[in-house]
Amino acid sequence: MRLKHDLLILFILSLIPLMTEARNGNTDAASLFAKANQLYIEQEYAGAIDAYEKILSDNKMSFEVYFNLGNAYYKTGDMTRAILNYERAKKIKPSDPDINHNLKIAYLGTIDKIEPLPKVFYEEWWEKFVYEGSVDRRAVYTLVLVWLAMIIGAAYLYSSKPAIRKLTFFSGILILIIGLFTWYLTSLQKGHLTNHQGAIVFAESAYVKSSPDDKSSNLFLLHSGTRVEVLDELQGWKKIRIANGNEGWIESDSVEII
DSSP: OHHHHHHHHHHHHHHHHHHHHHHHHHHHHHHHHHHHHHHHHTTOHHHHHHHHHHHHHTTOOOHHHHHHHHHHHHHHTOHHHHHHHHHHHHHHOTTOHHHHHHHHHHHTTSSOOOOOOOOOHHHHHHHHHHHSSOHHHHHHHHHHHHHHHHHHHHHHHHOOOHHHHHHHHHHHHHHHHHHHHHHHHHHHHHHHHHOOOEEEEOSSEEEEESSSSTTSOEEEEEETTOEEEEEEEETTEEEEEOTTSOEEEEEGGGEEEO
16 A cells, blocks of 8 residues: 555656646747747847747747747748648637738738638538647537536436436437537638648749659649649649639648648
8 A cells, every 4th residue: 555655746746847847838839939029029020930930849839939930931021931820820820810811911012812612501611610729628528518418317217206207318418419419610710720721822933733753744833822722742842722612733842721
């Protein structure tokens, strides 16, 4: 019994350095973020960009950092990097009005004006329903609903009254179904955040080819700042699709993954 107690103490003590390191890391990131914001206010955009990029290089990614970094790049006139970071921020908060507004303004500064394929109304509704909102909040809702279903299930098992058993049975099933559906939506939204299909053209201009070969025919020309979807990759080439549905191959170095 004493051995188990000692092992528990050693385990807790072993966590203290990790917790301290995590806390210090968060404190350093917050301090650097405040410094970057102050540099931005003082119109020292290059310094602000360096500070925001340092936060991201330490894997401290957040909507606020991407959004502010996009703003800083926009102020320097670098629309391509502004769009890249706005798009990364949008993946975290798809329905944020400020990011959507800034993205719209930034895209006005690009050369390629590609009309997207029209979507059926229910496709737009479903995308808005799935991708809006917070992943963390949906995850909490899922846990609450599952626990509630378990509590109601326990009430069903231990109750001897037919009316209560009937009520708890159907209500428990309903809540469990809602919880599982919420979990499904959370998984879809999480997958959307972690997928790496979107990319931004970084080359000043680049021809999209019919095949992954320099000698293949040119299909169309893209310029920096254009968003594409990556479909495949092969030996230094990426197969892409643009908003109007046209597809082709572009050199991997010409695009940056969102």
